Amino acid sequence: MVETALIYAHGRGGEPVFGKSLLERNLELCARAGISRFFIACNGTPREAVEHALGPFRNRAEVVLLDSPDAASWRRCGLSDSAPCVALEGNLIFTGDQLARLIEQYGSGAQRVVRLASTGGDVSAGLAVGLLADLLDKPKLLGAAASLAGLLPFALDGRPDDPSEAERRIGITLRHETAWKDGFLAHHLDRRISWRIALVLARTRITPNQVTGANTALGLFAAALIAMAGYWPPLIGVLLLLISVTIDGVDGELARMKLAQSDFGGKLDAVTDTVVNFAMFVGVAIAAYKLGGPLYLKLFPLFMTGCILCAATAYWVAQTRAQDSLSLLEKLTSRDFVYAVIPFAILGRMDLLMWAAVIGSFVFPLLLWSLTFWRPRAT
Numbered sequence: 001m002v003e004t005a006l007i008y009a010h011g012r013g014g015e016p017v018f019g020k021s022l023l024e025r026n027l028e029l030c031a032r033a034g035i036s037r038f039f040i041a042c043n044g045t046p047r048e049a050v051e052h053a054l055g056p057f058r059n060r061a062e063v064v065l066l067d068s069p070d071a072a073s074w075r076r077c078g079l080s081d082s083a084p085c086v087a088l089e090g091n092l093i094f095t096g097d098q099l100a101r102l103i104e105q106y107g108s109g110a111q112r113v114v115r116l117a118s119t120g121g122d123v124s125a126g127l128a129v130g131l132l133a134d135l136l137d138k139p140k141l142l143g144a145a146a147s148l149a150g151l152l153p154f155a156l157d158g159r160p161d162d163p164s165e166a167e168r169r170i171g172i173t174l175r176h177e178t179a180w181k182d183g184f185l186a187h188h189l190d191r192r193i194s195w196r197i198a199l200v201l202a203r204t205r206i207t208p209n210q211v212t213g214a215n216t217a218l219g220l221f222a223a224a225l226i227a228m229a230g231y232w233p234p235l236i237g238v239l240l241l242l243i244s245v246t247i248d249g250v251d252g253e254l255a256r257m258k259l260a261q262s263d264f265g266g267k268l269d270a271v272t273d274t275v276v277n278f279a280m281f282v283g284v285a286i287a288a289y290k291l292g293g294p295l296y297l298k299l300f301p302l303f304m305t306g307c308i309l310c311a312a313t314a315y316w317v318a319q320t321r322a323q324d325s326l327s328l329l330e331k332l333t334s335r336d337f338v339y340a341v342i343p344f345a346i347l348g349r350m351d352l353l354m355w356a357a358v359i360g361s362f363v364f365p366l367l368l369w370s371l372t373f374w375r376p377r378a379t
Contacts, residue, residue, distance in 0.1 A: 002103050004085040005030045008069050010122075012091035012156040014053035015163055018170070018202045018258050022156070024055035026088060027063070028259055029096045030203060032104060035086060037062050039077060041069035071136045081133035091126025091156035092118065093166045095256075097177045098152060102129050102145050118144040120169070121162060122246040125155035167257075171199040174256045180327050183334030189267045190246045197246075198253035204332070207256040211247070212269050218243040219276030226283035229290035231348045234283075238338075238345040241280060245335045248273065280338075281357060285352035296354050303354075306361025313365035317372050332368060 004025075020028070042050050042065060050065060057063050066073045079085075084106070086099070098116060103185070106129040107115045113130030116122070127261030147153070151169040154299060156162040166214055177196045179187055201211065220238060225237030251269055255261045281303065288296035317329045337360075344353035 001032065002084045002086055002106070003035055004037045004039070004079065004083055004132075005035045006069075006074065006085050006087045006132075006135065007038060008087075008089050009040055009043050009045045009050050010091050010125075011045045011049075012158075013045070014049060015058075015091070015156055017093065017163060017166055020259065021053040021055055022091060022093065023050070023053040024057060025259065026092070027054070027057045028093075029094070029099055030086060032096050033086075033099045037064075039064050039065045039066060039074060039079070043069055057112065074132065074136070077131055078230070078378055081131065081217070083132045084130065085132050085135055087128045087130075087135045089128070090118065090122045092125050092127060092153050093155070093170065094127055094153040095170065095173055095177065097149070098145075098173075098374075099127065102127060105145055106130065114145050116147060116153055118153050119147050119150055120154045120165075121159075122155035122157040125153070127153055130346060153348050167202070168200065169203075170257060171195045171253070174253060179236060181330030181334075183331050183336035185336040185339055186245075186249070186334050190249055190369050193246050194249035195253050198250045198257060200252065202257040206254075207257070208251040208260055208265050209268060210253040212265070212272055215244055215251070215274060216248045216272040219272075220279050223276065223279035223283040225371070226280065226350070227286040229287040229350070234287055234346045234348070234350055237283065238341050241338050241341070244276065245338050248335060275337070284350050284353055284357065288354040291349075292351040296351060303358045303361050306358060309365045310368075313368050317368060329368065329372070332371075 007023070007026065009023070013021060015022045017025055023040075030038065040050060040063065047065060051058055054063065064077055066077070075081075086103070094116070102114055102116055105111075111127055113134045115126050115128040152173045154166050154169050156166065156179040159165075172195065175191055179191075182191060222237040222240035222244060225233045225240065228234070228237075248269075251265070255265055282300075285296060285300045285303070288299075314329060315334060340356075341353060344350060344356070
C-alpha cells in the first residue's frame with residue numbers, strides 16, 4: 001500500500017486552482033488516495049511561501065518540509081529505500097482518478113516504477129509511483145501510464161494563462177472520467193454544456209448543493225407547468241425540463257472541480273432527481289386527466305407499480321452484477337428519457353405520453369433484466 005508522497009516544490013505551489021492553492025489541492029488528492037505522509041522538498045522556494053500554500057495542511061505532523069530533494073534528506077526522515085512512494089515532480093496538476101489508476105497499475109507488479117508524464121506546460125514534470133530507491137535512482141525504463149483524454153497531468157511553467165488552462169483541462173478530464181455512466185444524449189449533448197457551466201461556477205463561491213437546490217426548484221416549476229395542461233404551458237414546461245436535465249450534471253462536476261464531493265451532496269442529488277422525476281409524471285398524469293378524463297388518473301397507480309418493479313430490478317443489478325452491468329444500469333437510468341417527451345409536448349398529447357409511461361415502466365425492468373442476466377456476477 002502506498003502511504004508516502006514525495007513532493008518537489010518548484011515555486012508555483014501557491015497558484016490558485018478553483019479556489020485552492022496548487023499544493024493544497026495536490027495534498028488533498030493524495031490524502032483521498034490513502035496517502036498519510038507527505039515530504040515536501042522546498043527546492044529553493046522560500047519555506048514561508050511553501051507553508052502558506054499548504055492551507056489546512058499547515059503545521060500537521062504528517063507534513064514534513066525539507067530544504068533539498070537529495071536522497072540523504074529523505075532518508076534522514078526515516079524513509080526506507082523499500083518504501084513505496086508517490087513522487088510529484090514539478091508544479092503538477094492531475095485528478096484523483098488519475099492518481100488512483102497510477103497506484104493500481106503499480107500494484108499490479110508489472111513495472112518497478114510507473115510514471116504519468118506531463119502533457120503540457122513543463123513537459124519534464126510527472127507523477128510517478130515506485131519504491132523510494134527506484135524513484136531516487138530515476139531509472140530510464142519506466143512503465144508509462146495512459147493519460148485520460150490526453151490533457152492531464154499538466155504542469156505550470158510560468159505562462160500568464162497557466163492557471164486558466166489548467167482549470168480548463170481539469171474540467172474536460174473530469175468529464176471523460178464519468179463518461180462511463182452517461183446516457184447517449186447526456187454524453188453527446190448535455191455534458192458538452194454542463195461542464196462549461198461548472199467551469200464558470202467553479203471560479204465563484206457558488207456551492208454544488210446550491211446548484212442542486214436551484215435546479216430542483218426549476219424542475220418542480222416545469223412539472224407544475226406541465227400539470228396546467230393546454231398547449232403552451234406543458235411545452236414550456238418540457239423545455240425547462242431539458243434545461244434542468246443539462247444543469248443536473250453541473251453540481252457533480254462543480255463538486256469534483258472544487259474537490260467538494262460529500263456523501264450528503266451525492267444523496268441530495270439522487271433524492272432531488274427522484275423528486276423531480278416523480279413530479280414530472282404527476283404533472284403528466286394531471287394534464288392527461290384534463291385532456292382525456294378520469295381514466296388517466298386510474299392509470300397512475302399502474303404506472304407506480306411499474307416504477308416499483310423498475311426500482312427492484314435496478315437494485316438487483318446494483319447488488320449482484322459486475323461493473324459492466326452497472327455501467328449499463330447508469331446509462332439506462334439516465335434522464336435521456338426527457339428528450340422523448342418533446343414530441344408529445346409538441347403534439348399537445350400528454351394523454352399519449354401517459355400511456356407510453358405506463359407501458360415503459362413494465363418494459364424497462366424486463367429489458368434491464370434481459371440485458372444483464374448473462375453478464376458475469378460481481379466478485
